[in-house]
Structure formats: structure tokens, C-alpha cells
Amino acid sequence: MAETxxxxxxxxxxxxxxxxxxxxxxMALLDRIPLGEGRFEPALLSANYGFLLLEAYLLGExxxxxxxxxxxxxxxxxxxxxxxxxxxIDSSWAHRMKAIDDLALTFIALTAGGxxxxxxxxxxxxxxxxxxxxxxxxxxxxxxxxxxxxRPWLPFQLxxxxxxxxxxxxxxxxxxxxxxxxxxxxxxxxCRAAGPFTDTVFGVTVLMDSLVILLFALVASVGGSxxxxxxxxxxxxxxxAGQLVASVAVGFILGxxxxxxxxRLRGYLPVVLMMTGLLVSEFSRWLxxxxxxxYGTAVHLxxxxxxxxxxxxxxxxxxxxxxxxEGLRAVAxxxxxxxxxxxxxxxxxxxxxxxxxxxxxxxxxxxxxxxxAGWIGSSMAGQGRALRRYSGMAxxxxxxxxxxxxxxxxxxxxGWGPGVAVFLVACITLNELVGPIGFKAALxxxxxxxxxS
Amino acid sequence: xxxxxxxxxRELVGVAVFLALGLTVSQRWLGRVRAGRFGxxxxxxxxxxxxxxxxxxxxxxxxxxxxxLQGLEPFVGLGLGYLGFVFGLQxxxxxxxxxxxxxxxxxxxLNAVVLAALFGALGWVLARGGDVPVPLAVALAAxxxxxxxxxxxxxxRHTSLGRNPTFRFLRFCSAFDDLWGVVLFGVALCWFVxxxxxxxxxxxxxxxxxxxxxxxxxxxxxxxxxxxPVLAGTVLFTGGLSAYAGLSPVLVNAVAGCIVANxxxxxxxxxxxxxxxxxxxxxxxxxxxxxxxxLLGGGAWLITAVYVAARFGGKIAGGAAAGWVLNPSGGxxxxxxxxxxxxxxxxxxMVNLMLxxxxxxxxxxxxAVLTGVIxxxxxxxxxxxxxxxxx
Numbered sequence: 002m003a004e005t006x007x008x009x010x011x012x013x014x015x016x017x018x019x020x021x022x023x024x025x026x027x028m029a030l031l032d033r034i035p036l037g038e039g040r041f042e043p044a045l046l047s048a049n050y051g052f053l054l055l056e057a058y059l060l061g062e063x064x065x066x067x068x069x070x071x072x073x074x075x076x077x078x079x080x081x082x083x084x085x086x087x088x089x090i091d092s093s094w095a096h097r098m099k100a101i102d103d104l105a106l107t108f109i110a111l112t113a114g115g116x117x118x119x120x121x122x123x124x125x126x127x128x129x130x131x132x133x134x135x136x137x138x139x140x141x142x143x144x145x146x147x148x149x150x151x152r153p154w155l156p157f158q159l160x161x162x163x164x165x166x167x168x169x170x171x172x173x174x175x176x177x178x179x180x181x182x183x184x185x186x187x188x189x190x191x192c193r194a195a196g197p198f199t200d201t202v203f204g205v206t207v208l209m210d211s212l213v214i215l216l217f218a219l220v221a222s223v224g225g226s227x228x229x230x231x232x233x234x235x236x237x238x239x240x241x242a243g244q245l246v247a248s249v250a251v252g253f254i255l256g257x258x259x260x261x262x263x264x265r266l267r268g269y270l271p272v273v274l275m276m277t278g279l280l281v282s283e284f285s286r287w288l289x290x291x292x293x294x295x296y297g298t299a300v301h302l303x304x305x306x307x308x309x310x311x312x313x314x315x316x317x318x319x320x321x322x323x324x325x326x327e328g329l330r331a332v333a334x335x336x337x338x339x340x341x342x343x344x345x346x347x348x349x350x351x352x353x354x355x356x357x358x359x360x361x362x363x364x365x366x367x368x369x370x371x372x373x374a375g376w377i378g379s380s381m382a383g384q385g386r387a388l389r390r391y392s393g394m395a396x397x398x399x400x401x402x403x404x405x406x407x408x409x410x411x412x413x414x415x416g417w418g419p420g421v422a423v424f425l426v427a428c429i430t431l432n433e434l435v436g437p438i439g440f441k442a443a444l445x446x447x448x449x450x451x452x453x454s
Numbered sequence: 455x456x457x458x459x460x461x462x463x464r465e466l467v468g469v470a471v472f473l474a475l476g477l478t479v480s481q482r483w484l485g486r487v488r489a490g491r492f493g494x495x496x497x498x499x500x501x502x503x504x505x506x507x508x509x510x511x512x513x514x515x516x517x518x519x520x521x522x523l524q525g526l527e528p529f530v531g532l533g534l535g536y537l538g539f540v541f542g543l544q545x546x547x548x549x550x551x552x553x554x555x556x557x558x559x560x561x562x563x564l565n566a567v568v569l570a571a572l573f574g575a576l577g578w579v580l581a582r583g584g585d586v587p588v589p590l591a592v593a594l595a596a597x598x599x600x601x602x603x604x605x606x607x608x609x610x611r612h613t614s615l616g617r618n619p620t621f622r623f624l625r626f627c628s629a630f631d632d633l634w635g636v637v638l639f640g641v642a643l644c645w646f647v648x649x650x651x652x653x654x655x656x657x658x659x660x661x662x663x664x665x666x667x668x669x670x671x672x673x674x675x676x677x678x679x680x681x682x683p684v685l686a687g688t689v690l691f692t693g694g695l696s697a698y699a700g701l702s703p704v705l706v707n708a709v710a711g712c713i714v715a716n717x718x719x720x721x722x723x724x725x726x727x728x729x730x731x732x733x734x735x736x737x738x739x740x741x742x743x744x745x746x747x748x749l750l751g752g753g754a755w756l757i758t759a760v761y762v763a764a765r766f767g768g769k770i771a772g773g774a775a776a777g778w779v780l781n782p783s784g785g786x787x788x789x790x791x792x793x794x795x796x797x798x799x800x801x802x803x804m805v806n807l808m809l810x811x812x813x814x815x816x817x818x819x820x821x822a823v824l825t826g827v828i829x830x831x832x833x834x835x836x837x838x839x840x841x842x843x844x845x
Contacts, residue, residue, distance in 0.1 A: 013674075020670050024691070027663075034699070041810055044697030047531040051691025055671060058683050062674065272734045335683035 014066045021059040025082070028052055028089040046097055049090050053098075054335060056082060057342035070441040071191045072184060072341045076434060079345020086350075095346045103282035105340035106401060107308040108275055109183040112329045114252075114312025115322065116186060117207060121200045127382040128197075129204040132392055133212065135378025136178045136205075136371065141216075143370040144177045145170030147363065156356045156424055168224035169421060172410055175220050176425055177367050179213045180206045181400035181436070182305070187337045188398075188437055194444045195453030198387045202395040202443070210402060211245055211306060217406050218242070221413055228414075240300075248303040252310020255281065259311060260319035263328075270328035275336070281307050305402070344400065344433065353427045360427040364435070367428070371396050387447040394443035398436025399429045503737045504801070504824060507744020530742055530809055531703055532686075533735045535693020537802045538704035539668075540732060541636065542711020543725040544629055557623060560779040561630040564772035564793070565599050569634070571768030572598045575760045580815075589645040594819045596638035597804055598765040598826065600797025601628040605831070609838055623780060624792045632799040639803045640705030646811050647700065657701045661709035664692035668714045672724060681727055702806050704799070736798050743801050743824060746808045746817075754818040761822035762829050769794055795834035796827045 028048075057078035064074030084092040122129070148155070148170030185206045189199055218241035255277070262273060285304040292300040312329075316322040353360065375393030379385075384392075404426065411422035444450045512519050572595035580587035606628050610621070644653035668688050675684040692710060693703035715721045773790020780789075804820045 017674055020674060023670075024667070027695075031695070031698075041697050041700050043527040044531045044694045044703075046527075046694070047529075047535075047690050048694030048698055051687045051689070051694055054683055054687030055667075055691060058680065058687065059674065269734055272731070330679075332682065334679050335686050338683050 014063055017059045017063050021056050021063075021078075024052060024055055024059075025087065025089060028082075029087070045094065049094050049098060050101075050339065053079065053082060053090070053342045053346070054338055057338045057345075061338065065191075070188050070437040072187045072337065073434070073437045075338050075341035076345035076348070076437075079342035080348055080350070080434075081345075082342075083346035083348070085348075090346055095343075098343050098346065101339060102343065103304070104275060104279045105336050105343075106183060106278075107281045107304050108278035108329075108332075108336050109186060109340065110305040110308035111274065111278060111312040112333060113182045113186045113203075113207060114256075114309035114314075115316045115325050115329055116189075116203065117309075117313050117316065119317040122204055125197065125201045125204055128201040128379060128384045128388055129208060131382025131384065132201070132205045132375055132378035132388070133208055135374035135381070136209065136396070137212070137216065139374040139377065140178045140367065140370045141171060141174035144174035144363070144367060147366050148173050151359065151362070154359060156359060156420070164227050168220075168227055169417065171220045172217070172224060173363075173421065173425065175213060175217045176403055176406045176410070176429075177363075177370075178209060178216075178396075179399060179403040179406055180209050180396055181398045181402065181433075182206050182210050182309070183340065184398045184400055184433075184437055185395075185440065187341065188440045188444070189453075190333065190337070192441055192444045192450040193453040194449045194451070196447070196449035197385070198391070198447035199444065199449050199453075201384070201388055202392055205392075206396070207309060210309070213402065213406070214245060214303065215242060217409070221410075225413070244301060245303065245306060248306040249310045251302060252307040253314050255307060256311035256314025256318070259325065260315050260321045263315070263321040263324045264319075267324065270324070271332040274325075274328050275332060277311075278308065281311075348430050348433065349426050350430070352423055353430045356424055356427045357431075360424065360431055363428050364431045367432070368393075368397055368439070391443040391446050394439040397432055397439040399432040403429045403432075503740035504744040504827060507741040507746075509744075510741075511745040527809060529738065530805060531693050531697045532690050533739050534697070534802055534806050534809070535689045535703040535707045536728065536735055537732075537739070537799065538636070538693070538702075538707030539689050539711040540725060540728050541632060541704075541799065542708035542713075543715045543721055543728075545633070545712045546715045546721065553626065556780055557626050558630070560623065560776040561627055563779045564627065564769075564776040564789070565631055565634045567772030567775050568599055568765065568768035569595055569638070571764045571771070572761070575764035576757070579757055579760050589642045590815060590819055592642035592645075593639055593803070593807055594761060594823060596635040596642060597800040597823050598761065598768075598796070599635035599638070600632040600800045601793040602795035602797045602831075602834075603628045604798065605795035605834055605838075606792075620789060620792065623776075623789065627776075627789075627793050628797065631793065632797050635797075635799060635803065636705055636708050639806075640702045643702045643705070643807070643810070653701065656699060657696075657705060658709070660692075660696045660699060660701055660706045662713075664688075664696070664706055664710035665713035665717075667692060668710055669718055672714070672718055672720065681724065685724060685728060697810065700810060702803075702810075704802055704806050736801075739798075739802055739805055743805045743808070743820070746805070746812075746820065754821070757818050758822040758825045762826050765796075765826055765830070766794070766833075791834075792838055794830045795838075796823075796830045801827060 031048075057075040060078040060081075061071035061074035064077070065071050081087055082089045084090065084095055090098070145167055149166055152166055185203055188194075189203060218238050222235065222238045259274075259277065263270065282304040285302045285307065289299065289301045292298050312325065315325045372393035375391070375396070376389050379388040379392055407422040407425040407429065410425070411418040414421075441450070509515060573591055576591040576594050577587065580591050601624070603625075606621070606625055640657055641654065644650045644657060647653070671684045671688045675681050689707065693707055696703045696706035715725075718724075770788075770790035773793060774787045777787040777789045800823060804823045807816055808820050
């Protein structure tokens with residue numbers, strides 16, 4: 002569809018806003034239309050998805066005109082439509098809409114894996130390793146120190162003496178370095194960014210996705226033994242490492258199967274890829290439940306890692322990489338829009354509202370630490386000016402992995418964990434809202450926006 | 455995630471896997487199956503998904519139960535809205551004006567005869583018992599008018615008959631038969647609950663509003679990449695809203711699509727883009743229809759037999775009438791054999807009916823239509839060639 006003259010420039014912006022407002026008006030008036038007894042409630046789920054898809058697309062375009070990332074527009078559309086602002090989608094429907102998250106999340110991870118090229122990773126290894134090391138060595142202790150200093154004002158009760166507060170701080174620090182590969186790939190696609198800066202920060206993001214889980218397991222095990230005085234839970238650490246390795250192995254097998262499908266059949270590839278996303282997340286859940294029921298053990302394969310490894314395998318070890326990328330591109334935009342707008346619907350604004358003062362301090366401190374870590378890590382690895390100055394800005398965004406770690410923290414330390422998790426959710430909410438703007442600004446300033454296909 | 459949602463998701467995965475397997479198998483191997491005279495095209499029209507759905511239903515294996523089907527309702531609503539929109543987009547006045555008026559008259563004759571046969575016979579059977587005999591008879595008759603586009607595509611692809619002049623009329627019929635059917639079905643649906651005329655006005659109002667939303671959405675889609683989310687969002691939104699209001703998403707979106715086709719210059723491009731995902735959506739529809747068939751337990755053999763016989767008789771007699779209108783002085787009189795295969799829209803209309811008004815009576819009617827789809831596909835596979843014989 003060609004862009005009409007009226008749809009360009011500022012008039013286009015107002016046109017989109019008016020259209021979005023009109024759709025919101027329809028949703029708001031829906032219950033006032035006299036529909037008689039033929040009302041069919043389940044269909045509202047479909048209408049909600051459609052509304053969110055259109056609304057988020059429109060706000061994404063408005064944000065693009067304002068030189069802000071589109072995904073911020075998608076998230077804001079969800080926040081505004083969700084139960085805490087206009088209430089066009091109430092909390093019960095918002096809950097039902099969560100079911101699509103699994104599909105979208107694994108699909109986006111597949112996309113992320115498909116974007117990773119072994120040759121690029123090899124070429125950028127020094128920069129990736131340097132920045133990742135900088136983040137682990139600076140941000141984690143930095144946030145732990147801040148937790149120690151801010152302990153009189155923390156919004157949760159900690160009856161911990163001595164090293165206990167450092168354990169909590171270290172865990173907050175580890176969650177602080179978790180990134181969001183999904184938002185990273187969405188912003189890179191949105192900005193059509195390409196180049197050494199993009200490759201390096203994306204490599205760091207994907208690497209951290211696995212490292213942060215291992216680091217969390219390590220800190221939780223050591224911290225648990227410190228707090229209880231018992232020996233270190235080495236079995237837990239080994240189990241986490243084993244699960245990560247198994248996830249990658251399953252991903253490689255899945256990648257091989259996908260490549261075979263593309264080579265032999267290829268038909269309906271976008272549909273098959275979406276189903277693969279669904280299948281991966283469901284397989285992981287089924288396996289966890291089966292192990293729990295049969296052996297009483299929690300074995301959880303990481304669906305994001307499986308999907309990323311699968312995409313990586315097809316891209317780097319088969320000849321079907323381009324066909325996979327094409328299939329993913331065909332349906333990527335609607336999936337990105339649905340995922341980020343439903344994420345906006347689910348943003349926990351009441352929690353943020355209750356602890357926003359301190360959350361703001363932690364978020365600001367985290368950003369500063371990331372900037373410093375990016376500078377030092379890049380400098381040590383001999384990287385150029387762009388990475389030194391702007392790489393930290395590319396890591397502000399947090400989402401799914403961080404939320405998962407927060408809830409794991411609440412589960413593993415039932416005494417004080419839930420309180421800390423609530424505080425972390427507030428911080429992650431802020432990072433989710435502000436982070437994409439930082440990433441886009443970093444790509445713009447590094448001069449790599451618009452360089453990709 | 456709560457257990458209910460987990461369960462729904464798991465079942466959705468099950469459906470997805472079956473659909474993926476079905477698509478893979480049909481794409482890779484069924485084209486090569488030598489299934490004899492009756493089964494020649496049966497495996498290629500998608501009817502196998504109907505059988506697969508029935509096999510997965512509670513009546514046979516129980517893989518898809520009521521909870522699963524309820525979990526699929528939003529997706530089915532999307533499919534119905536989508537099929538309606540794509541259907542409506544093909545009726546562009548400029549293109550239609552180029553067709554000879556005699557074709558419209560022939561199509562009207564064909565459908566009038568089929569409708570009279572189906573409505574008369576079904577009205578007689580349903581009047582013997584049931585809550586809404588007249589609207590149900592109209593709805594079932596409307597679903598029987600359609601002719602399968604896929605079947606004609608297969609005839610064109612696998613034989614040389616595509617060059618035959620009669621084939622042009624048959625292709626025209628495949629679009630227009632459904633138009634009569636969709637309109638009649640939408641009208642019948644308004645009388646399933648009290649307030650018929652108001653609901654008809656609501657249908658038209660929703661259709662108009664949907665077309666405005668569609669036009670607005672197409673106007674703001676800046677790039678080719680943006681077309682898919684914008685069109686999918688619009689179809690979900692308008693289809694979902696009309697189903698929520700208890701109206702037919704197929705009819706509402708068909709009217710909206712028709713308006714857009716005649717107003718927006720890029721409507722054809724939008725249709726082409728949407729058609730790329732038609733097959734998986736249609737197959738999902740067949741799968742769900744088959745499962746619902748088993749769930750509702752429809753199996754009134756009298757209705758089924760009457761439906762199949764009346765449609766067959768109506769199509770053959772209507773075909774003769776259409777042949778006479780096309781060429782009163784001679785030519786083809788056996789056009790009816792070429793329009794026997796039942797359309798994709800017939801299934802969509804039945805799914806629409808089962809979605810909005812699930813009841814034993816509707817289950818019986820749906821069983822009749824879905825049996826008709828299978829029987830007509832088999833008969834068409836064997837006798838489609840008779841449509842081209844001159845008297």
C-alpha cells in the first residue's frame with residue numbers, strides 16, 4: 002500500500018493519533034451498544050488482539066515520527082489500553098492474552114539466533130568478551146554496594162545480618178545485568194541497523210542471556226549456603242549448567258530438523274516457524290512437569306535458548322539460513338507488535354507506583370554503571386570510540402529473562418525473596434519503558450541506523 | 455500461567471502439530487496418491503482435514519474436546535473474518551461490469567433452483583421438530599449454494615478443461631454462488647435470536663464501520679511490511695467485534711471487503727497478500743468443523759440424506775436452467791456436474807453457525823453439510839467431466 006500524501010509528515014501523525022483514538026473510542030463504547038441476547042463473549046479475545054495490534058502499530062508509527070523506537074510505542078499502546086490506565090482491556094482479558102507470549106517469545110528467539118553469524122562473532126569476540134566481563138565485574142558489585150548503602154530505605158524487610166545483605170545485593174546485581182534479546186532484535190530490525198557496533202552489542206546481549214542464568218545459579222547457591230550456614234548447593238549449580246547445555250543440544254537438533262524441512266518441503270514456512278515457537282515452549286513445560294511427576298526433580302529446558310540455538314544452527318551450519326531469515330521476516334512485525342504491546346498491558350504499574358522513588362535511584366545507578374562498564378570493557382578490549390561511548394546505552398532494556406529471575410528469586414528464598422522480587426519488578430518496568438530509547442539513541446549515535454537491509 | 459491456560463495452550467499445540475503435519479503430508483505426498491476415480495481430487499481439496507478433525511473429536515479419539523474447541527474460538531473467529539474479507543474483496547464493480555449480463559442471469563437461475571430445492575426439502579424435514587426450523591433451513595440452504603474454487607483450480611491444473619468455455623462460467627459461479635449464500639446466511643443468522651430486523655441493521659452498521667476501519671488501516675500502512683499486521687489487526691478486530699455482537703463475522707467482513715474493493719485502489723494487492731495464508735486458515739477451519747461435528751454429535755440421517763439429495767438434485771436441475779439461460783438454442787445442459795463440489799465458504803458458514811449457536815439442532819444441520827462436503831467432493835472427482843458434454 003503506497004503512502005498517501007495526507008499520511009506523510011505531521012498531518013500523518015495527527016491522522017494516526019485520531020485513528021488510534023477512534024479505535025479506543027469503539028472499545029470504550031462497546032459495552033454500551035445494545036446487542037441483545039446474542040452476545041458471544043469469547044470473541045472479545047480476538048477483538049482485543051486486533052485492537053492492540055492496530056493501536057500499537059499506530060502508536061509505533063507516531064513514536065517513529067518523534068524519532069523514538071517503535072517498540073516503545075507498542076509498549077505504551079499496551080500500557081494505555083491496559084487495566085491500569087484506560088482499562089479498555091481489563092485484567093481478566095489481559096491474563097488470557099498472556100497465552101500468546103510463549104509463541105512470540107520463542108519465535109523472536111528463533112529470529113535472534115538466525116541473526117547471529119559465527120563469522121561475525123569470531124571477528125567481534127574480543128569486544129563481546131570485554132564488555133560482558135566489564136558488566137559482570139562492575140555492574141554486579143556496584144548494584145550490590147548500592148543495596149548495602151540503601152538498606153535503611155529499602156521497601157522490603159530484611160532481617161539479615163552481616164553478609165546476608167551482600168547476598169541480596171549480589172542477586173539484585175545479577176538480575177541487573179540481565180538483558181532482553183527480544184527487545185534488542187526488535188530495535189535492531191526497527192532501526193535497520195548493521196555494522197560492528199550492532200554486531201558487538203547484539204553478541205553481548207545473546208551471550209549474557211546464558212551467562213546471567215549461570216551466574217544467578219552460582220550466586221543463589223553460594224548465597225544460600227552463606228545464609229543458612231550449610232554447604233554450597235553444588236547440585237543445583239550443576240543442574241542449571243546441565244540444563245543450559247541440554248537446551249543448546251535440543252536447539253541444535255531442532256535447527257537440523259528445521260533445515261531439513263526447508264530443504265525438502267519449505268511450504269508455509271512462516272506458519273511452520275510460528276508453530277515451532279509454540280512447540281518449543283510447550284515441550285519445555287511438558288518436560289518439566291513430566292520430570293516433576295516421575296522423578297520429583299525440576300528439570301527445566303530454557304525455551305529461549307533452544308530457539309536461539311535452533312536459529313543459530315540453521316544460519317551457520319546449513320545452507321538454509323537465508324530461507325529461514327525470509328520466513329521469519331514474513332511474519333516478524335505482527336509478532337513483535339503483539340508481544341511488546343501485550344507486555345505493555347501486563348506492566349505492573351501499581352507495583353511501580355508504590356516504590357518508584359527508590360526504583361528510580363536503582364535504575365539510574367544501573368544505567369550509570371552500564372555506561373562505565375561499556376567504556377572500560379571496550380577500552381580493555383581495544384574497541385573503537387562508538388563502543389566505548391555508547392555500548393552501555395544499548396543494555397538498558399530489561400524484560401522476560403529478568404522477570405523470570407525475579408520470580409525464581411522469590412521462589413528460592415521465600416523469607417525475603419518475594420519482597421525483593423516486587424522491588425525488582427518495579428525496576429524492570431522502568432527499564433522496559435526507558436531502555437529502548439537508549440538503545441535506539443546508541444545505534445543512531447554509532448551511525449549504524451539505516452545501514453542494514 | 456494458571457492450569458486452565460496451560461491446558462488451552464497444550465491443546466492449541468496439539469492442533470498446531472496436527473495442522474503442520476497435515477499441511478506437510480498434503481503438500482508432499484497426497485498429490486501423488488492414485489485414489490481412483492472418486493478420490494482423484496478428494497485428497498487435494500482439503501476435505502481430508504475435515505476427516506482428520508472428525509477423527510480427533512470426542513466421538514472417535516477424543517484428542518480435541520469441548521475445552522480445546524473453546525480455546526480455539528478466538529482463532530476460529532479470526533479465520534471466519536479473514537475468509538469473509540478475502541471473499542468480499544473480489545467483488546470489484548469495474549471488473550464485474552466487463553462480464554456479460556447473461557452470466558449473472560445464469561448464475562441467478564442456478565442458485566434460485568438450488569435454493570428452492572434445499573429450502574423446500576429442509577423446511578419440510580426441520581418443521582417436524584426443532585427450535586428454529588425456518589432460520590436453520592435458510593442457513594443450511596445458503597451453505598449449500600457454494601461451489602468449490604479449489605476444486606475448479608485442481609481441474610484447471612490437472613486437465614485441459616480449463617480452456618473450455620463452460621469452465622469460465624463455472625469459475626464465475628464459484629464466486630457468485632457463495633455471494634448468494636453469504637447474504638442469505640447472514641440474514642438467516644439475524645433470526646436465530648429475537649429482534650431480526652434490528653440485528654440485520656446491526657449487521658449492516660457493523661459492516662459499514664468495519665469498512666471504515668479497513669480503509670483507515672490501509673491508508674496508514676506505510677510499507678509492504680506493515681500491510682500484514684494492519685490487515686491482520688483489522689480482520690481480528692472487526693471479526694471479533696461482530697462475533698461478540700452475535701453477528702456473522704463472515705458476512706460483516708464480506709460486505710466490508712466489498713466496499714473496500716470498490717473504494718481503495720490497492721485493494722487487489724491487499725487481497726493477493728491475504729490469499730498467501732488462505733490455505734492454512736481454511737484447513738484450520740476444516741479441522742475445527744470436523745471436531746465440532748463429532749462434539750455436537752449431529753447425525754440425523756434423515757436431514758443428511760435430504761440435504762445431500764436436495765442439493766444434488768438442485769445443482770443438476772439448476773445447472774440445466776443456467777445452461778438454457780446461457781444458450782437457449784443448444785449447448786451445455788449438464789453444467790450442474792461441474793458445480794457439485796462444495797465450497798470453502800460452506801464450511802466457514804457452518805463453523806460460524808456452530809460457533810455462535812451450538813445446539814443439537816445445529817449439530818444435526820452441520821453434520822448434514824459436512825457430510826455433503828465429503829460426498830460432493832467424491833462425486834465431483836468422478837463426474838466433473840460430464841459438465842462439459844454438449845447435448
